Amino acid sequence: xPELPEVETVRRGLEMTLAGRxxxxxxxxxxxxxxxxxxxxEEVLSGYEISSISRRGKYLVFDxxxxxxxxxxxxxxxxxxxxxxxxxxxxxxxxxxxxMESDHGWLMILNDPRRFGALFLAEDxxxxxxxxxxxxxxxxxxxDGKELARRLKRTRRPLKNALLDQSIVxxxxxxxxxxxxxxxxxxPFMEASKITEKESERLVNAIRKVLLRAIDAGGSTLRDxxxxxxxxxxxxxxxxxxxxxxxxxxxxxxxxxxxGGIHRTSQSGRSTFFCPVKQCGKK
DNA sequence: CACACAACCTGTCAGC
DNA sequence: TGCTGACAGGTTGTGT
Numbered sequence: 001x002p003e004l005p006e007v008e009t010v011r012r013g014l015e016m017t018l019a020g021r022x023x024x025x026x027x028x029x030x031x032x033x034x035x036x037x038x039x040x041x042e043e044v045l046s047g048y049e050i051s052s053i054s055r056r057g058k059y060l061v062f063d064x065x066x067x068x069x070x071x072x073x074x075x076x077x078x079x080x081x082x083x084x085x086x087x088x089x090x091x092x093x094x095x096x097x098x099x100m101e102s103d104h105g106w107l108m109i110l111n112d113p114r115r116f117g118a119l120f121l122a123e124d125x126x127x128x129x130x131x132x133x134x135x136x137x138x139x140x141x142x143x144d145g146k147e148l149a150r151r152l153k154r155t156r157r158p159l160k161n162a163l164l165d166q167s168i169v170x171x172x173x174x175x176x177x178x179x180x181x182x183x184x185x186x187x188p189f190m191e192a193s194k195i196t197e198k199e200s201e202r203l204v205n206a207i208r209k210v211l212l213r214a215i216d217a218g219g220s221t222l223r224d225x226x227x228x229x230x231x232x233x234x235x236x237x238x239x240x241x242x243x244x245x246x247x248x249x250x251x252x253x254x255x256x257x258x259x260g261g262i263h264r265t266s267q268s269g270r271s272t273f274f275c276p277v278k279q280c281g282k283k
Numbered sequence: 284c285a286c287a288c289a290a291c292c293t294g295t296c297a298g299c
Numbered sequence: 300t301g302c303t304g305a306c307a308g309g310t311t312g313t314g315t
Contacts, residue, residue, distance in 0.1 A: 077309050114292045173308055
């Protein structure tokens with residue numbers, strides 16, 4: 001599920017229900033996910049007043065008005081957060097690993113079949129090694145063509161691999177990297193450091209456009225739901241290339257019968273979807 | 284030092 | 300109907 005738009009969708013749902021509320025109780029159902037749960041988690045969360053929920057890259061941060069430690073959650077590959085009424089829930093489901101209850105009768109359930117997610121406490125989340133290493137927020141003011149180009153100059157990896165590097169830009173994942181490169185008509189295979197200022201500007205605009213449209217659609221739902229209320233996102237219906245091998249690419253002049261339409265290949269073990277005509281200058 | 288790759292897990296789907 | 304293998308939205312440690 002979760003790249004930046006999905007995490008942002010989750011953040012908004014949590015903000016709506018939990019901001020300004022107090023946690024009265026929490027419980028873990030296993031020892032941890034990718035990293036062990038903090039031993040003092042239940043103690044810290046007892047009486048934890050949530051002032052707001054913020055997002056840094058793909059990390060959710062629960063800001064508190066009365067505790068020094070902050071709850072931080074990463075959803076990994078298959079993580080989901082559900083909000084349900086406390087009286088409608090009895091037992092943890094198969095992959096429910098953590099639950100906390102608010103003072104107005106809501107439960108927040110963390111469910112993660114593959115357990116690649118993470119949950120930890122940090123007094124200064126921005127200073128935590130994982131968050132401190134993140135690049136700029138793609139939807140923030142400090143992200144522009146110049147800034148992205150400056151960061152891409154440092155690596156000779158293929159452009160698409162560089163976009164997946166969270167220290168270059170925070171929050172991009174495999175879907176939106178493919179979609180943004182298609183929108184910007186840039187080759188996923190070009191050496192990142194070779195990007196021109198003009199191309200970088202185009203890429204920034206494409207990244208912003210794709211992410212904003214996806215957030216508007218409530219994120220993308222592939223096999224599971226993205227939103228805390230259990231509803232699906234619907235941006236998956238707007239994909240141009242992701243998962244569309246062999247199909248005609250939208251708005252492109254290529255002839256699928258001759259050029260094969262959208263191609264799929266693998267870069268560093270991850271699928272890349274692209275149009276060789278629009279993005280790689282193939283005739 | 285920059286990069287590729289395996290490992291971490293479970294679920295699903297295609298092919299036999 | 301099973302069984303097997305490939306693949307899936309991410310991050311991190313290891314090895315070249």
